[in-house]
Amino acid sequence: MQINKLTAHQLKDLISKKEISAEEAITAVYNRIEETDKDICAYVSLTKEKAFLKAKAVDKKIKNGEPVGNLAGIPIAIKDNMCIKDDKTTCSSKILENFVAPYNATVIEKLQAADAIFIGKTNMDEFAMGSSTENSSVKTTKNPCDLTRVPGGSSGGSAAAVAGDEAILAIGSDTGGSIRQPAACCGVVGMKPTYGRVSRYGLVAFASSLDQIGPLTKDVTDSALLLNEISGYDKKDSTSINVSVPDYTDCLTKGVKGLKIGIPREYFIEGMNPEVKSAVEKAIKLLEGLGAKTREVSLPHTEYAIAVYYLIATAEASANLARYDGVKYGYRTPGDVSLLDMYKKTRGEGFGAEVKRRIMLGTYVLSSGYYDAYYLKAQKVRTKIVEDFNNVFNQVDVIITPTAPTTAFKIGEKMADPLQMYLSDIFTISVNLAGIPAISIPCGLTGEGLPVGLQILAPPLQEERILTTAYSYEQNTKK
Amino acid sequence: MGTTLKDINYIMKLARLELNELEKEKDTPDLNHILFYLNKAGELNGKDVKSEETEEIKGGEMGITEKEVDYIAELARLQLNKIERDQYTNDLNQILSYVDKLNELNTNGIDPTTHVVELTNILRKDREEPSSVQGKILNNAPEIENGCFKVKKIIE
Structure with a gap:
């Protein structure tokens, strides 16, 4: 048995039966990393020593028959924009290359309490800005399905770690598709929960009204398991939702009989890969065969989503990234210059090209005279996008x-043309603007053997509908 | 032509970024490319999309004028925090007058969405709590002295 290839629920079962120890589990994962990560480059840092200490402690508890957490001994990879106390948190940026987190993010506290074991931090597009993980200042992560291709982004390291069996579970963050798009590219399951479902405390902010943390996993059951642990109200995040968290594994086997599925016509566009289109259509047929009822719906403002996103996200980013000034933490330009010049030089040298581009754009759209024309207008169109979803969810259960x-x-391929890169997120961005939950699950391979992603969307806090639908599809396509 | 090299210099000042000549040249067409696409957002709000109006947004009115660049550049040479305050005041004035102008075009009265969840002020009890991370926070700073972040002398 190759332990590193197991899902979390399989491993959890074997650990609880004392057939595998936590130490064996992390050893298998570190061996795999040793063997493959020089090619895949999913990780930016490993915390082996701490991981073995924790694994030994978990094994001791199990041996003594003491109660353990729900993810006891499960190796998990964390995107490098979430703070783990006393570990580096770099956001794959030169400006934070030596930043050591003084405290834990709330998700980290929760995962620690669940007795999960942190393997290391995963690579990402710098400050989560990108769709390919090529914007990392550290290295470019490769897609485990084809090393000449990108893993998607910005949570490309987390998706690649799971797809390459270099982690059992991973955590990512999703501002415009940064969990779902890499999940699709790498053939794994990626869930962006409802905005506010998971605390953002200790997540380095990119666009605060859009950012959300979520699981990247090998299957839908693992997604539910991990969501159980990370969800919930947090007084340290004033945008977290104070609604109780269900057991997300309870809904999995409910089935899709009678489920109303909406298929938005705007998401089947000219120029999309015909193999992607046919794979998704095949998946829809399969769900119909299981008793789901499908109908065409319309989300008429879809075509404005990218425009709205790149105004709002860059505006929020320009504000959030103002804190990197060479004073409190991170990189400071060497040399004896005035404070103002120090700021400018520090930021000019510390940020990469895409981050600077977005700070420029965000500063511009928030600047005098342009705020209304761009930023406010974008917020108004955001309202139209939210209304589109409200209308459609009056007619159907999921999209x-x-x-x-x-x-x-x-x-x-897309590094020379920022807009082409932005268009990779055309189907994922509206979900963040509306704050609704969505998952990406694998739905087959193209002729070239590349994974295709199927996206399932639901109204706010209806993650269970998504998981039910995803699980039904997954179980009925198992070889 | 939407954004010029002068505009880039202006935005650089606002963003406190320093770009080299190569980056400036690269970002100018990039920003134009992106802004052109973003103008799609302007097609909404019940406004008829006439090509000349779109042109106007791209080129004339929305372009950053030399006068503005000089004005902001002048301001940017002054002490930063005060400038910032001045600039925000000034920005607000300009934004408000601009809102009035746009209102002639915007007839739909759509409310902007700033956040998807309802936000309320959350207050905590005003009581002392131990804070043990001060040392760790300071250890991240490039330069510290006597428990403070250290920077170059600001006021001569």
């Missing part, structure tokens, strides 16, 4: 779309 218009693209 199904492709996760991305194409499969994983070649490394370097």
